Amino acid sequence: MLKFAILLALLFAVPVLNAAQPYQLKVLADNLNYPWALVFLPDGDMLLTERSGTVKRLAADGSERFSIQPALPELMQASQAGLQDVILAPDFAANNQILLSYACGTLKANNTCLASAELTASGLNNIKRIFQAQPLKSGAAHFGGRIAFLPDNSLVLTLGDGFDYREQAQNPANHLGKIVRLNTDGSVPQDNPFVNKPGYAAEIYSLGHRNVQGIFYDAPSQTLYSHEHGPRGGDELNIISAGANYGWPVATKGIDYTGARVSPYTAFSGMQAPVWGWTPSIAPAGMTLYRGELFPQWQCNIFVAALAAKSVYRLQIENQQVVHEQVLFSELKQRIRDVRSGPDGALYLLTDSDKGQLIKVTP
Amino acid sequence: MISVRWHPVGYLLLAVLLTTVLACITQSGFNLAAIAALTGGVAAGDIAATIWFDLTHFSLTYTPIALVNLLAVAVLLHFLPLLRRYWLAAGLGAVLLLVMLLIINALAPMPTLIAATRSSAGTISMLLCSSAGSLCYLWLLKRRKFYA
Numbered sequence: 001m002l003k004f005a006i007l008l009a010l011l012f013a014v015p016v017l018n019a020a021q022p023y024q025l026k027v028l029a030d031n032l033n034y035p036w037a038l039v040f041l042p043d044g045d046m047l048l049t050e051r052s053g054t055v056k057r058l059a060a061d062g063s064e065r066f067s068i069q070p071a072l073p074e075l076m077q078a079s080q081a082g083l084q085d086v087i088l089a090p091d092f093a094a095n096n097q098i099l100l101s102y103a104c105g106t107l108k109a110n111n112t113c114l115a116s117a118e119l120t121a122s123g124l125n126n127i128k129r130i131f132q133a134q135p136l137k138s139g140a141a142h143f144g145g146r147i148a149f150l151p152d153n154s155l156v157l158t159l160g161d162g163f164d165y166r167e168q169a170q171n172p173a174n175h176l177g178k179i180v181r182l183n184t185d186g187s188v189p190q191d192n193p194f195v196n197k198p199g200y201a202a203e204i205y206s207l208g209h210r211n212v213q214g215i216f217y218d219a220p221s222q223t224l225y226s227h228e229h230g231p232r233g234g235d236e237l238n239i240i241s242a243g244a245n246y247g248w249p250v251a252t253k254g255i256d257y258t259g260a261r262v263s264p265y266t267a268f269s270g271m272q273a274p275v276w277g278w279t280p281s282i283a284p285a286g287m288t289l290y291r292g293e294l295f296p297q298w299q300c301n302i303f304v305a306a307l308a309a310k311s312v313y314r315l316q317i318e319n320q321q322v323v324h325e326q327v328l329f330s331e332l333k334q335r336i337r338d339v340r341s342g343p344d345g346a347l348y349l350l351t352d353s354d355k356g357q358l359i360k361v362t363p
Numbered sequence: 364m365i366s367v368r369w370h371p372v373g374y375l376l377l378a379v380l381l382t383t384v385l386a387c388i389t390q391s392g393f394n395l396a397a398i399a400a401l402t403g404g405v406a407a408g409d410i411a412a413t414i415w416f417d418l419t420h421f422s423l424t425y426t427p428i429a430l431v432n433l434l435a436v437a438v439l440l441h442f443l444p445l446l447r448r449y450w451l452a453a454g455l456g457a458v459l460l461l462v463m464l465l466i467i468n469a470l471a472p473m474p475t476l477i478a479a480t481r482s483s484a485g486t487i488s489m490l491l492c493s494s495a496g497s498l499c500y501l502w503l504l505k506r507r508k509f510y511a
Contacts, residue, residue, distance in 0.1 A: 141474055164474050260391070260479075261421075
């Protein structure tokens with residue numbers, strides 16, 4: 001009888017533990033042209049990028065302070081190519097330095113670039129390209145383009161395989177399909193995993209990626225998380241270690257868009273397996289880990305914006321393993337390009353369209 | 364000797380089937396070769412499983428392409444009897460497929476839809492599959508008329 005009572009109690013307790021967290025959605029800004037990334041300034045303002053090449057500074061209520069088209073060297077706009085991520089340098093308070101990632105070059109010869117700039121009251125000054133991924137390739141697909149800072153103030157920049165060049169993700173001599181680690185001036189940290197190793201590009205931090213469009217470093221757990229688009233199926237959440245190989249295109253659970261098999265292997269010796277995956281694909285875009293105060297139930301959860309799935313995936317993590325997944329904000333019926341955890345404890349979403357929105361999520 | 368005279372549409376479907384099977388095997392071959400170059404080799408069982416997978420999955424994408432390709436060949440052969448030579452039919456199938464691939468890649472969101480056609484060797488191989496289908500169709504058509 002006691003066991004039966006305990007069982008009943010557990011059955012009723014589970015729905016309480018998993019009860020949906022109520023939330024409200026408020027549109028702070030709309031008519032955004034394919035917004036791509038968002039970052040919060042110390043004074044409560046936000047910087048927002050649009051793929052078309054625009055940088056906007058918004059007040060906390062979403063009102064526009066400025067909207068500019070910075071003169072990014074060789075900015076390329078076509079299909080997936082354009083302005084991508086924005087992030088504040090660790091010493092932003094001292095020098096107002098920000099970093100921007102973008103596709104650069106021409107349709108026949110392009111790759112991902114990283115620029116630094118100084119944020120002023122009315123725009124950006126002193127824009128300098130500090131890195132360009134090599135080699136230059138043709139086509140306007142798979143640029144990666146997300147940036148995160150590590151605790152030593154070096155940064156990691158995610159890159160794509162260029163779609164037609166997927167085998168190059170396993171070639172350590174170039175940057176296609178890699179995550180690279182750089183200093184804020186574009187130089188190479190001398191403790192990168194392949195520095196001075198013949199046949200290896202010194203900038204490489206990890207390899208074997210397809211198109212990484214979400215990355216963040218969680219300082220309390222000292223973990224660098226990233227996710228990447230698979231082809232048809234095979235989207236992955238990974239924990240990134242210096243020098244590790246994440247398998248693409250040798251080990252994948254995805255297949256080509258035509259239905260053809262990319263590889264016979266879903267796992268391969270010496271290649272890191274993902275900690276979580278999505279098949280069919282959700283097309284993961286931005287990603288954050290929530291440590292705000294407004295949503296106690298969401299503490300330390302990872303939020304993954306999804307383009308194809310038109311929602312946000314909330315992942316509960318225990319011991320670096322995903323133990324629960326919840327799909328959120330699907331009522332928006334919008335492709336979600338980015339999700340960020342604001343300093344005020346709210347979640348912020350960017351929807352992906354030519355009439356994109358910045359949406360604030362509060363309890 | 365018993366001879367079965369099919370309607371030309373039946374010959375066309377046979378040619379489409381042949382082209383699709385050859386294209387699937389070609390697609391498998393190029394993807395497997397790329398993986399083998401990265402891993403040092405692929406076991407025979409994995410090769411067979413990949414070819415079977417592509418025959419049952421990639422074929423769903425490729426059959427409509429082959430059908431349109433060879434239907435265009437059949438229409439041209441019907442209205443232009445001068446083209447009913449094997450070498451011309453083979454060339455016609457290849458050229459029409461090349462045009463189709465260029466159009467597909469221009470319209471598709473990705474740079475190259477069919478992975479095998481990322482390289483010149485792969486593209487030529489796929490064109491040869493189309494040539495084989497065109498030859499098959501013309502041979503069946505001529506055979507039908509011979510026994511008529």
